[in-house]
Amino acid sequence: MLKEQVLELLAHNRASYLSGQAIAAYCGVSRTAVWKAIQQLEGDGVSVTAKTHAGYRLAADVLTPYDVALPAEVSLFFYESIDSTNTQAKRLLAEGLQGEALLVANEQTAGRGRCGRSFYSPKDTGIYYSYIFHPAQALSDAVLITTAAAVSVVRAIERTTALKPSIKWVNDVYLGDKKVCGILTEAVSDFESGTVESVIVGIGINFNTSTFPAALEKTAGSLQAQGVTRAALLQAAVEELRRVVADVKNPAILEDYRAHSLVLGKKVTFLKNGQAFCGTAVGIEPGGALQVQTESGLQSLSSGEISVRLND
Ligand code: BTN
Numbered sequence: 001m002l003k004e005q006v007l008e009l010l011a012h013n014r015a016s017y018l019s020g021q022a023i024a025a026y027c028g029v030s031r032t033a034v035w036k037a038i039q040q041l042e043g044d045g046v047s048v049t050a051k052t053h054a055g056y057r058l059a060a061d062v063l064t065p066y067d068v069a070l071p072a073e074v075s076l077f078f079y080e081s082i083d084s085t086n087t088q089a090k091r092l093l094a095e096g097l098q099g100e101a102l103l104v105a106n107e108q109t110a111g112r113g114r115c116g117r118s119f120y121s122p123k124d125t126g127i128y129y130s131y132i133f134h135p136a137q138a139l140s141d142a143v144l145i146t147t148a149a150a151v152s153v154v155r156a157i158e159r160t161t162a163l164k165p166s167i168k169w170v171n172d173v174y175l176g177d178k179k180v181c182g183i184l185t186e187a188v189s190d191f192e193s194g195t196v197e198s199v200i201v202g203i204g205i206n207f208n209t210s211t212f213p214a215a216l217e218k219t220a221g222s223l224q225a226q227g228v229t230r231a232a233l234l235q236a237a238v239e240e241l242r243r244v245v246a247d248v249k250n251p252a253i254l255e256d257y258r259a260h261s262l263v264l265g266k267k268v269t270f271l272k273n274g275q276a277f278c279g280t281a282v283g284i285e286p287g288g289a290l291q292v293q294t295e296s297g298l299q300s301l302s303s304g305e306i307s308v309r310l311n312d
Contacts, residue, residue, distance in 0.1 A: 002029060003037040007046065010058045011066040019055035022166045030120050045080040045106065047124070061208070062124065065111070067231035068238060075101040081123070083110040085130035086184055086202035093132065093188060093198055102238060107276075111204060113182050114198035115305065116262045120216060125209040127234050133245055141215040141248065142196040143272070145187045146171050146286040149201045153181050155244075156237035157310040161225040166262040169290045169306060170178055173205075174262055178221025201241065207233065251286075263308050268292060270306040272299065 005027050010018065020031045027034065038048055038056055043168050047059035065078035072302070075097070082088050085103040087110070094100065105128045108121030121128050135142055150171035157165045157173070165181075166174050173181035184202040189195065206222035225233075244253050258264065263281040270277055270292070279294030290303040 002027060002033060002192055003040045003044075005210050006034060006037045006205065007041055007064055008057060008066045010048065012063040014058055017054035017057045018025070022055065037085050044210055045123070046074060059196065061230050063104065063127070063234065064228050065104075068102065068104065069267075070102060070238070072098060075099060077101060077103040079103070079105040081105065081107040081109060084108050084112050085128055086112055086200050088264055089130045089132050089200045089202070090186070090188070090207070092202075097132070100134070103130045103132075104128070104234065108204075112184060113200070114184055119184070119211060120220070121204060124211060125222070126207050127203075127205040127237070127278045129202050129238070131238065131241055131245075133199045133201065133244070135196055135199055135248075141188075142187055142199055144248045144253075144288055145199055145201060145245055146183065146206055147179075147247050147257050147284075148253050149183050149185060149241060150246045151253050151260070152240035153183070153203060153205065153237055155240045155256070156225065158223075159240070160233050161223065162230045163223060163225055164263050165260065167257060167260045168262045169301075170288070170303070170307060172280060175221055175223065179206075179219055180221050201245075203237065203241075205233065205237070217275075219250065254286065254288070256282065257288075263290070266304045266308050268308045270301060270304060273302065281306075 007021060009026060020034050023034045024031045041048055048056050049059050049061055050056050058158045065076060070076055082105045085105050089103055107123035108128050111119035111121035113119040150167045150173060153173050154165045154167060157163055163175060168174050171183040172179050176305060182204050186200045187196045188198040190197050207221040208224055212220045266281055268281050277294050277299055279292040281290055282293045283291035285291060292299045292301060
């Protein structure tokens with residue numbers, strides 16, 4: 001389709017304007033056809049900047065399907081807008097999707113977070129993606145994917161920016177005292193064999209979101225990184241994610257997780273079996289559980305939420 005050809009051309013020539021004539025010549029069509037294709041892209045939600053006597057180029061940081069390079073065996077699904085890439089991944093699996101797949105969206109209208117919360121996913125300012133793996137592992141090993149996913153994000157941020165992110169157990173990524181990334185891992189399992197058929201790792205990174213809804217204002221932040229595009233960070237993050245998941249039992253991953261931990265040594269409070277506990281986070285177990293020294297002894301927390309006092 002012409003609009004896809006034009007989008008690919010614009011994505012590969014982000015630095016300069018391309019004249020309608022040049023695009024028309026490259027695609028072997030008329031300038032009117034190019035103009036129509038640009039209108040269609042705009043209609044799809046793709047922001048294209050047009051300049052008189054110069055031509056067209058993609059608006060500053062538009063993410064396109066041509067920005068991520070994947071191995072041939074991985075399918076790419078790209079959405080300008082979708083309810084939730086995790087929900088869509090589940091739909092694709094239910095329809096019989098085979099193999100690994102990456103789903104990316106420029107906007108989510110019903111982004112989902114952990115514990116039934118929503119994830120604020122405004123257009124063009126964040127990186128929202130879900131990766132479908134088929135790990136063929138016991139459920140207990142698949143749980144490690146959650147911690148590994150957090151490591152993949154901090155590694156990607158450190159690879160592409162000068163920022164120093166940290167991880168709040170279990171898998172929120174922070175910059176200073178603000179959450180900049182959330183991860184929702186969902187498993188489709190076969191209870192008879194005890195194996196996980198598919199794991200959907202959904203990751204949302206606030207890249208340059210500048211305003212948040214009132215309820216998130218105090219806790220949410222964004223990377224606001226200079227000199228890196230959403231496309232470059234997405235590419236690095238997907239590469240790191242595939243790398244850690246392929247080697248999920250490698251002790252170096254947990255070491256990296258511990259090294260980036262925002263909670264170790266800090267006072268935390270949490271609920272376990274309906275009881276409130278308070279203590280000091282003292283360790284991360286090989287399975288990813290958090291160890292908390294409380295007055296009544298050592299507690300091991302394998303799931304749930306903790307609240308941490310960051311200024312102690
Ligand atoms: C959390 O912070 O509680 C987890 C947030 C996970 C958000 C990502 S964005 C891509 C994927 N699709 C969703 O609906 N959620 C995840």
